[in-house]
């Protein structure tokens with residue numbers, strides 16, 4: 054049994070937007086003609102610095118503008134077959150291949166100098182396997198995933214807020230969001246995955262086949278074991294209406310409000326997911342409750358919410374679950390248009406706020422921050438201000454429990470036929 058986690062602290066600083074993109078460096082190792090020919094023979098359209106510099110330069114960008122790396126070539130896959138052929142070429146020419154799903158790694162890990170950048174955002178299908186399980190392409194982004202599940206039986210998936218984060222990196226790295234205390238981490242929901250290994254073989258991992266590979270992929274991080282092309286995931290029902298809320302206090306009230314939050318949040322019912330953030334001018338408590346606002350207010354007031362210092366502002370809204378996701382994506386990620394749930398699909402005519410130049414650092418803590426630590430946080434923002442922020446996520450609930458291993462046979466599906474002996478794994 055994992056120990057019960059109480060608080061995860063995410064220290065994020067600096068979100069300076071840079072209007073102009075840095076140009077590719079001259080030190081890039083170009084792809085050899087042989088490699089380009091092999092990739093083209095594999096059916097991939099290949100971008101290099103010399104073939105189309107402008108498109109290459111735009112296509113190598115990831116969310117964090119701080120990282121300006123120069124891949125030997127950039128290729129796009131739209132099927133597991135494409136990935137297999139591309140990996141075999143890279144192996145033949147002894148060149149690393151780095152997969153990119155949503156490009157949201159804080160440290161820009163999806164792009165490597167001199168490697169072939171394999172963008173899998175085109176592998177983005179969603180298909181319900183039965184009423185509670187879906188098979189998704191590993192390149193699908195969270196917004197289209199949430200919308201697709203909602204439109205296929207009002208199902209929900211516990212994961213992060215940003216609609217442009219990719220499943221490939223998110224599900225392999227953990228993935229935490231406002232309903233995680235109720236249902237667990239995103240990686241806990243993986244029932245089966247398909248992965249292309251370093252030999253270009255397509256292998257399956259589930260409770261029976263390559264179960265150690267499945268375990269390693271549930272939080273071990275992407276980019277090292279192979280290239281995942283699809284996940285079979287567990288999905289959940291949620292109440293028709295949920296409550297989302299945001300309360301702000303003056304920065305000078307950080308200590309009593311943060312102290313209150315960290316004392317109570319880990320013990321609140323699992324239906325209540327909350328965050329606490331500190332900015333240069335205010336302290337903010339926000340979250341989602343899987344139920345009506347009257348029940349939420351009772352939970353909060355029973356734990357002293359009404360006795361806290363005077364609030365700068367308070368906003369509680371009861372919304373259908375999908376509208377609540379849209380609201381959060383619009384307010385924190387600038388998703389537009391904010392009135393139409395279809396914008397979660399990130400199709401033409403929609404936009405999310407642009408990339409930024411930032412440094413983020415996170416830490417898990419299983420005990421409350423002491424008074425001196427809270428004072429330090431408050432003073433840092435009071436004295437230094439800036440565009441950075443400090444954020445803590447309350448954990449516990451289902452996040453503390455080990456995921457239940459689902460037997461695919463129970464879902465009425467035979468074990469996948471493309472089983473390979475474990476010796477063929479990377």
Ligand SMILES: Cc1cc2nc3c(=O)[nH]c(=O)nc-3n(C[C@H](O)[C@H](O)[C@H](O)COP(=O)(O)OP(=O)(O)OC[C@H]3O[C@@H](n4cnc5c(N)ncnc54)[C@H](O)[C@@H]3O)c2cc1C
Pocket residue numbers: 115116151152153154155156157158159161162163164173191192212213214215217218219220221222223225226227228229230274275276277279280281282
């Ligand atoms: C704006 C923003 C908001 C975020 N919000 C949240 C949040 O609410 N909750 C949360 O938990 N996290 C959040 N994150 C962190 C995010 O979940 C991780 O950075 C995640 O790894 C991003 O996945 P990606 O596919 O978009 O990234 P990528 O950069 O494409 O990939 C990340 C890593 O996984 C590898 N990888 C990608 N696809 C595959 C694949 N198919 N097979 C194998 N390896 C692969 C890459 O090579 C890289 O090493 C946020 C990040 C940002 C920038």
